[in-house]
Amino acid sequence: QLQLQESGPGLLKPSETLSLTCSVSGGSVNSSYYFWGWLRQPPGKGPEWIGSIYYSGTTYYNPSLKSRVTVSVDRSKNQFSLKLRSVTAADTAVYYCSRGLYALPDDWGQGALVTVSS
Amino acid sequence: QSVLTQPPSASGTPGQSVTISCSGENSHIGSNTVNWYQQFPGAAPKLLIYSNDQRRSGVPDRFSGSKSGTTASLAISGLQSEDEAVYYCAAWDDRLYGVFGGGTKVTVL
Numbered sequence: 055q056l057q058l059q060e061s062g063p064g065l066l067k068p069s070e071t072l073s074l075t076c077s078v079s080g081g082s083v084n085s086s087y088y089f090w091g092w093l094r095q096p097p098g099k100g101p102e103w104i105g106s107i108y109y110s111g112t113t114y115y116n117p118s119l120k121s122r123v124t125v126s127v128d129r130s131k132n133q134f135s136l137k138l139r140s141v142t143a144a145d146t147a148v149y150y151c152s153r154g155l156y157a158l159p160d161d162w163g164q165g166a167l168v169t170v171s172s
Numbered sequence: 173q174s175v176l177t178q179p180p181s182a183s184g185t186p187g188q189s190v191t192i193s194c195s196g197e198n199s200h201i202g203s204n205t206v207n208w209y210q211q212f213p214g215a216a217p218k219l220l221i222y223s224n225d226q227r228r229s230g231v232p233d234r235f236s237g238s239k240s241g242t243t244a245s246l247a248i249s250g251l252q253s254e255d256e257a258v259y260y261c262a263a264w265d266d267r268l269y270g271v272f273g274g275g276t277k278v279t280v281l
Contacts (some may be wrong), residue, residue: 091270100174100260101209103270116269150216156223157255157264158207162216 058151058163066170072138076151076163083127083134085109089154092125092136094147095165099122101150107134114157141170162166176201176261178223183279184251192276194244194261198269206244208214208237211258211275220244220259247277256280 062074076090082130083090091106096127103126105115115123127134146169152159177195184190194206205224209217219228221237224244234250244263248255261273 093270100261100274101272103262103272105269114268117267156205158222158262158270159217160219160222160228162218165216 056153056161058153058161060149060151060166061165062166062168064167065167066141066168067172068142068170069140070170072136072141072149072168072170073144074136074149074166074168076134076136078132078134078153081153083109083132084129087155089114089157090125090127090134091152091154091159092149093151093152093159093162094145096147102147103158104138104149106152106154113151143170146170158169174274175265175271176262176263178259178273178276180274181279182276183281184248185281186251186253188251189247189249190251190278191248192246192259192261192278194246194273196242196244196263196271198242198266200238200263200265201244202242203266206237206239207262208235208244209260209262211260217260225226251278251280253280 057079059077089106092104095101107125122139124137148165150165151163154160208221211217224239225237258275
């Protein structure tokens with residue numbers, strides 16, 4: 055059974071870079087036709103789609119975040135990662151990694167709270 | 173502010189039916205399929221419906237989805253106390269990114 059686990063620092067200062075890794079078990083990032091993605095959910099709000107990487111390596115990003123985001127995959131470690139540069143308090147949220155067969159997420163990780171505060 | 177529009181709340185008594193709407197534009201709901209997710213407090217969202225009306229394996233058949241034009245709907249028939257949760261719709265946009273609704277909290281009275 056697929057399991058996705060987010061990991062990374064939970065507290066950042068404004069202007070720093072958020073770096074999260076999603077470890078995949080029970081599946082492979084090399085599997086054909088899957089999208090490996092990131093979403094976030096500020097407290098009390100709906101999810102926001104951040105970006106994803108297709109099994110082929112093609113990346114897709116939310117236009118509102120595109121200038122600050124990079125999603126990449128490490129096939130040797132069966133992991134994929136999110137980098138969000140120049141964070142502000144508005145980036146405080148629970149961050150989820152996901153896998154989807156049709157671009158949108160089917161399966162989600164348990165989530166990791168990231169707080170941006172000086 | 174979320175891209176897709178959902179009513180903030182809906183409610184019903186056990187056994188009743190509840191329908192949640194999700195409205196958008198031609199660039200997303202109008203030209204791509206819709207997913208529905210269920211979220212309990214403190215947990216990650218869980219996929220209920222994909223491709224407008226396909227129930228994910230294990231999802232009770234009292235949950236059903238539909239789409240017409242730029243509006244999608246999730247119906248819960250035979251409402252049960254365990255259905256009390258927040259429900260989100262999502263769709264792919266023609267500009268190649270995902271969009272979500274703001275969520276509808278379903279209360280079982």
